[in-house]
Amino acid sequence: MNLAEAKHAFITGGASGIGLGIADAMVARGIAVTVVDVDQAALDAVQAGRPSERFRTQQLDVRDRAGWARAKAEAETAFGPVDILVNNAGIGPDGSDLADVTLEAFDRIIGINLVGVFNGVTSFAADLRARGRGHIVNTSSVAGLFANAPGVNAYAAAKFGVTAMSETLRAELEPHGVGVSVLCPGYVDTNIIANTARISGETNDYDGGGVPGTPMSTAEVAAIVLHAIEQDEPYTITHPEAWPAVEARMNAIKSAFEAAERRNHESV
Amino acid sequence: MNLSEARHAFVTGGASGIGLGIVDALAKRGIPVTIADIDADTLASVVGTRGNSVRGAVLDTRDREGWQRVKAEAEAAFGPVDILVNNAGIAPNGKPFTEMDPESFDRIVAINLVGIYNGVWAFAGDMAARGRGHIVNTSSQAGLMTTVPGVGAYSVAKFGVTALSEALRTELAPQGVGVTALFPGYVQTNLAANTQKVGGDIRKYSSVVMTSDVTPVHVGEMVAEAIERDDSYIVTHTGVWTGVEKRFDAIKAACDFREQAA
Numbered sequence: 001m002n003l004a005e006a007k008h009a010f011i012t013g014g015a016s017g018i019g020l021g022i023a024d025a026m027v028a029r030g031i032a033v034t035v036v037d038v039d040q041a042a043l044d045a046v047q048a049g050r051p052s053e054r055f056r057t058q059q060l061d062v063r064d065r066a067g068w069a070r071a072k073a074e075a076e077t078a079f080g081p082v083d084i085l086v087n088n089a090g091i092g093p094d095g096s097d098l099a100d101v102t103l104e105a106f107d108r109i110i111g112i113n114l115v116g117v118f119n120g121v122t123s124f125a126a127d128l129r130a131r132g133r134g135h136i137v138n139t140s141s142v143a144g145l146f147a148n149a150p151g152v153n154a155y156a157a158a159k160f161g162v163t164a165m166s167e168t169l170r171a172e173l174e175p176h177g178v179g180v181s182v183l184c185p186g187y188v189d190t191n192i193i194a195n196t197a198r199i200s201g202e203t204n205d206y207d208g209g210g211v212p213g214t215p216m217s218t219a220e221v222a223a224i225v226l227h228a229i230e231q232d233e234p235y236t237i238t239h240p241e242a243w244p245a246v247e248a249r250m251n252a253i254k255s256a257f258e259a260a261e262r263r264n265h266e267s268v
Numbered sequence: 269m270n271l272s273e274a275r276h277a278f279v280t281g282g283a284s285g286i287g288l289g290i291v292d293a294l295a296k297r298g299i300p301v302t303i304a305d306i307d308a309d310t311l312a313s314v315v316g317t318r319g320n321s322v323r324g325a326v327l328d329t330r331d332r333e334g335w336q337r338v339k340a341e342a343e344a345a346f347g348p349v350d351i352l353v354n355n356a357g358i359a360p361n362g363k364p365f366t367e368m369d370p371e372s373f374d375r376i377v378a379i380n381l382v383g384i385y386n387g388v389w390a391f392a393g394d395m396a397a398r399g400r401g402h403i404v405n406t407s408s409q410a411g412l413m414t415t416v417p418g419v420g421a422y423s424v425a426k427f428g429v430t431a432l433s434e435a436l437r438t439e440l441a442p443q444g445v446g447v448t449a450l451f452p453g454y455v456q457t458n459l460a461a462n463t464q465k466v467g468g469d470i471r472k473y474s475s476v477v478m479t480s481d482v483t484p485v486h487v488g489e490m491v492a493e494a495i496e497r498d499d500s501y502i503v504t505h506t507g508v509w510t511g512v513e514k515r516f517d518a519i520k521a522a523c524d525f526r527e528q529a530a
Contacts, residue, residue, distance in 0.1 A: 065357045065370060089463035098385075098432065099392040103332065105387055110377070114424070118365075118373055126366040145519060146434075157381065160431035161424040165365070167515075169419035172364045184522075225525075235522035240530070243523040249434070250516040253412065256447040256451075256501035263490075264506060 001083070001135045001179055002229055003029050005015045008079040010034045010072070012062050012120060013089030015042035017190030018139065018183075021218030022086055022225050027054050030227070034075040034082070037089070038199065062089045062116030068123045081131065084229065087120040087162075088139040088183075092196040093155035095206030106154045108200055113158035114165075120135035121169060125178070132177040135229045142186045142242040146249045151206050170234055179232035183225060186239025189215040213239035269350065269402045269446055271496055276346040277301045278339075280329050280387060281356030283310040285457030286406065286450075289484025290353050293492040299351070302342040304329075306356070306466065321346075327384030329356045335472040351495065354387040355406040355450075358463040360422035373421045375468060380425035385432060392436065396443040402495045403440075404448045405433045409503075412451060413511045437500060446498040450491060453505025455482050470471055510523065 009026050013019040014035030023033045023046075032054045038044050043057040060071045076082060081159055090113045094105045117138050128134035143152045144159030166182035173180055193206060216238055230234040277294045281287040281307035292300050295318065303325040305311045315324035323345055325338040343349060357380045361372045384405050395401030410419050411426030433449035440447055446494055494502045 017504060098388055098436050099396050101389075103389060106389075107382075110382065110428075114428070115374070115377065118424075119370070121365050122368065122373075129366055132461070143431075147431035148434055148438040150438075153432060153439065154385070156431040156435055157385075157428035160427040161377075161381070164414050164423040164427035165420065167414040168423055169365050171415070171417075172366065172420070233522065233525075235519050237519075237522045237526045240523040240527040243520060246516070246519060246523075250513075252500055253512060254509070256499070256503045257506050257512075259499075260503040261506045 001133060001229060001232070003031065005133070006031050006083040008032045008034065008075070008082050008087060008131045009084035010036070010075055010082045010124070011086040011088060012036050012060065012087075012116070013139075015039050015046050015057070016195065017187060017192060018188055018218050019088040020046060021222035022088065023055065025219070025222035025226050026084070026168065027051070030054075031084070032079040034072055034214060035080060038062070039195070050081060062119055063111045065119055068119050072123050073142050081148060082124055083128075083134045084137070085120055085124045085128070086137045086139070086225075087117040087133070088137070089116055090139060090192070091199055093143070093152045093206040095151040097151070098153040101154055105200065109158050113155065114161045117162050121165065125169065125173065128178045129173055129176040135179040135181070135232070136160050136161040136169065136173075137183055137185045137225060137229065138175050139185070140166065142184050142239065142245075144182070144184055145242065146245040148245070151237065165232070166197065179229065181228045181233050181236050183228070183236045184238070184242070185216075185221060186213045186242055187215050188221055188238065189217055213241040269296050269400065269495060269498065271299065271402075271492060274299045274350045276342070276349045277303065277351035277353065278342055278349045278391070279355060280304045280327065280354040280383070281406075282353070283307055283314045283324070284462065285459060286452060286455055286484045286487050287353065287355040288314060289486070289488030290355065290404070290491045291488070292485070293488030294351065297492060300346040302346060302349070302460075304338055305355070307462065329386055330378050332386055332389070335386050339390050348394065349391055350388055350395070350401045351404070352391045352395075352401070353404045353406070353491070354384040355404070356383055357406060357459075358466060358468045359459045360410070360419040361468060362418035363420070364418070366418050368421060372468070375466070376421045378424050379466070380422065381428040384429050388432070388436060392440065392445070395442055395445045399444040402446040402448070402498070403436065404450055404491055404495065405429050406431065406450045406452065407433065409451050409505060409508045410454045411449070413508060413515050415511050434500075446495065448491075448494050448499055448502060450487075450502045451504065452487060453482065453508060455484060455487055455504065457484060
């Protein structure tokens, strides 16, 4: 969508990292922003020094469906209908092998990184469709495109789900004038690992091993996201270095289709 | 793995459909099988006609205590499980995301994604410790692409299963345990009726289901052969490759765009 026509953006996980980068970039473009985050202290810190007429904060755990309804109502009372939803809140990989991941850690990753995104979609997508305008950005990951980096198992499962959800939603909303982009960041300079440890109450073994590329600043990611909204990009990539891993996966899947083709010919 | 060395297979959603096809293919090769299924009546009638080396266990794959209980009972009866087939699943709900009840989304994710993780949780550590075994996870062609209307939540779960399978394969390979993701297209099963039994709504989805000449018997044989060869993936229907390739092309275009912009 044309960002000059956007009046209100709602950004989850917006008190730090990629979410805050997007919030700041949107405020700079004249868009009012509601930033929600599970971390009240971080929200208080980012509110200070930012213009309250264009930047407001609200605590939300994206797993809390009643909380979504409340946050939406308060946000729209303050700044009007939401044109742009950025489902960005997420925690990092667990770092353990899947056989060693605890049930609680698995459920937490699915609850926040996958169901949390669905909760945002069900809170806002029908309104955007009814108004015939708007854009949704879902933050997936390069791990939403390939899953064999070490320690990303449950995280990749959630992020593959976000990628799939975004693709389907894009097809569903396109005829109604609403765009959907899935953001698949690689290595970005954020505090996701520390935040994950704080939210989960567990130390985290994840060391980012296997993530291709060099760290990108959140401001640079934000510029990429704003461009993606303006151009209605289906997939938004920060690190094209990820492609060889995706391509290797594609080739392995293609081989399975070719093997099936040979098998089906033989059985005829 | 060499199926002649497999001592015990555990198949969820095994009382009908693809699961039963897999049960029969493995039993035919002399492997004792525990069939786990949520539907006690169907389970009893299936087990009753299959001899002493097939046993049944009532299991809702969402129930983690249930997993521990049926695992202990299964291993007491037939010994350590060498093959786990995480096959239980329900059908798409036919709804776009804008009209989807959260409960329907939750049910699909809980059964089709978390239910499979629960099986991994119950068995993968033991297999890794024994240095042998194989896990088959039933994904779907909707775990590779997203173009069929009304399959949104189902695709979300099945993409998750695809990712879990790929990650698990990488993690368990050094320990001698194989992992295969199964991507069925439309197979002749009673998935729609079974989905209604567990409270799912399939009315809209049923209207788009195509006919198929692929039977669970075919799929069972494909799975047995894939376990023997330790294949990463099993594809039942080749027609969807065009759609899968188109999706990868779009991702590549996005990577190329960023490369050029940088």
